[in-house]
Amino acid sequence: MSNEPISLASALASFDALWSPRIATTVNDYDVRVAKVEGEHVWHVHDDTDEFFLVLGGELRIALREAAGERTVVLPRGSVFTVPRGTEHKPYAPVPTEILVIEPTGTSTVGDRHDEVPDHVDATTGHALN
Numbered sequence: 001m002s003n004e005p006i007s008l009a010s011a012l013a014s015f016d017a018l019w020s021p022r023i024a025t026t027v028n029d030y031d032v033r034v035a036k037v038e039g040e041h042v043w044h045v046h047d048d049t050d051e052f053f054l055v056l057g058g059e060l061r062i063a064l065r066e067a068a069g070e071r072t073v074v075l076p077r078g079s080v081f082t083v084p085r086g087t088e089h090k091p092y093a094p095v096p097t098e099i100l101v102i103e104p105t106g107t108s109t110v111g112d113r114h115d116e117v118p119d120h121v122d123a124t125t126g127h128a129l130n
């Protein structure tokens, strides 16, 4: 982890891959990750951790499978949302979108259980910033 400030704009400008988060910094046992996203991610679930989203630019939608049924939350730029642990979810971005995600270090982007991972989705625990 850098002991200097991290410009999120510079961090996001340092890579092009979609659905492939970079670890901007850490706080206690959590990663603060940034990612560029567009199109569909994959249905998945994190059994043991909540997952925090902040939309930096664009618009993120997250489909959720809850006890009451399926719904989609819409997060314009500047919105935050936490997916509760154990809730199946599938992020989707209708336009090029930049997000910040906070979750425990080592958390996989495709969770503990998931549908088949498409080629455009990076199954990763996050990459270091260059």
Ligand code: NI
Residues within 6 Å of the ligand: 044, 046, 051, 089, 109, 110, 111
């Ligand atoms: Ni997730």
